[in-house]
Amino acid sequence: MEKQDPSQWRVYHPYHSPFDPCPARPKHFIIPPNETAPFQTSARKQYSPHEALRKGTLWPDYYSPYPSSVRDGGAE
Amino acid sequence: MWIYEKKLQYPVRVSKCDPHLAKMLIEQYGGADGELSAALRYLNQRYTIPDKVIGLLTDIGTEEFAHLEMIATMVYKLTKDATPEQMKAAGLVDHYVNHDNALFYHNAAGTPWTAAYIQAKGDPIADLYEDIAAEEKARATYQWIIDNTDDPDIVDSLKFLREREIVHSLRFREAVEILKEYNATQKVF
Ligand SMILES: [Fe+2]
Numbered sequence: 001m002e003k004q005d006p007s008q009w010r011v012y013h014p015y016h017s018p019f020d021p022c023p024a025r026p027k028h029f030i031i032p033p034n035e036t037a038p039f040q041t042s043a044r045k046q047y048s049p050h051e052a053l054r055k056g057t058l059w060p061d062y063y064s065p066y067p068s069s070v071r072d073g074g075a076e
Numbered sequence: 077m078w079i080y081e082k083k084l085q086y087p088v089r090v091s092k093c094d095p096h097l098a099k100m101l102i103e104q105y106g107g108a109d110g111e112l113s114a115a116l117r118y119l120n121q122r123y124t125i126p127d128k129v130i131g132l133l134t135d136i137g138t139e140e141f142a143h144l145e146m147i148a149t150m151v152y153k154l155t156k157d158a159t160p161e162q163m164k165a166a167g168l169v170d171h172y173v174n175h176d177n178a179l180f181y182h183n184a185a186g187t188p189w190t191a192a193y194i195q196a197k198g199d200p201i202a203d204l205y206e207d208i209a210a211e212e213k214a215r216a217t218y219q220w221i222i223d224n225t226d227d228p229d230i231v232d233s234l235k236f237l238r239e240r241e242i243v244h245s246l247r248f249r250e251a252v253e254i255l256k257e258y259n260a261t262q263k264v265f
Contacts, residue, residue: 032215034246039253053086056239064242066235067222 005065008032030064037061078138085142086236089229090153095166097230098154099184100221104237105147106181106189109213115140117194117210121203124196126258129204129251136244143237150230151179204252211245 008030016024044059052058104110118137122130155163155177163172170186181189197203218238222231 030219032212032242032245034242034249037246039246039250054236056086056236057243062243062246064239066219066238067231 005068008064009068030066030068032064033062084146084149085139086146086233088146088149088153088233090150090227091229092227093154093157093162094225094227095155095158095162095168097225097227098151099167099171100224101147101150101154102179102182103184103217104214104221105144105151105179107183107217108193109210109217110183110189111140111144111147111214112181112189113193114210114214115144116191117196118207120194121196121207124198125200125203126255128254128258129200132247132251133207136247139240139244143240146233146237148179150233200255201252204248204255208245208248208252211241211248215241215245 009028010031011026011028013024013026038061044061046052046058047055047060055063057063106112115137118133118140122133122137125133155168158166158168158177160169160172163169163177171180171182174180183189195203195206197206215238218234218241222234222238225231225234
């Protein structure tokens with residue numbers, strides 16, 4: 001399992017009626033780094049070329065791991 | 077024009093014989109938020125966008141075709157040796173009676189691709205916000221497919237594709253910022 005980034009995840013708890021058939025589950029959703037990271041600058045920290053090719057981005061700031069144990073109810 | 081390199085943008089390996097996974101992946105092939113929609117949308121919009129962001133639409137539109145090719149490879153590998161019985165068990169009998177094991181541009185529910193999925197409004201901000209939304213929807217689709225497979229090799233390729241959608245969205249947001257600045261940076265002689 002790769003490194004998780006809980007800071008990219010948000011959670012909410014919709015109303016749960018006592019008559020709802022299934023146990024309540026918190027709803028998680030992701031705010032990917034494109035929402036919060038500043039735009040590309042040359043001063044930004046970079047992955048090595050090989051790691052960047054694997055990850056799909058040159059910049060750690062824009063990397064978003066998935067799946068996440070946050071959503072699975074693992075880490076908080 | 078384009079120059080074709082006879083290799084995939086990112087390796088595609090399939091570790092399990094699981095034609096059912098092909099049925100899910102086809103959403104990103106011929107679905108509303110899939111790679112075909114993305115490529116055709118961007119490459120078409122670029123003719124009527126301010127010149128500073130034309131290159132971005134060309135770059136991303138071209139990359140979407142590379143993604144389309146990755147999805148096609150996954151679907152092909154997952155179904156090429158499937159028997160009619162296996163296709164049926166995977167929920168692909170409707171596909172089989174029309175296409176045998178050939179690929180086709182439709183979504184996971186079998187609805188054929190349509191140009192009605194995409195838009196070119198001619199208004200640069202409207203078009204770029206559509207593109208940003210398209211990238212977020214494609215990212216979400218990849219998440220839901222990843223959630224539904226335990227093939228580690230497919231998951232590896234899908235994670236790469238998902239990350240590319242995040243970077244594309246970021247770059248379209250940058251394009252919006254470039255448009256906002258347009259008059260300020262215009263040289264008047
Ligand atoms: Fe994309």
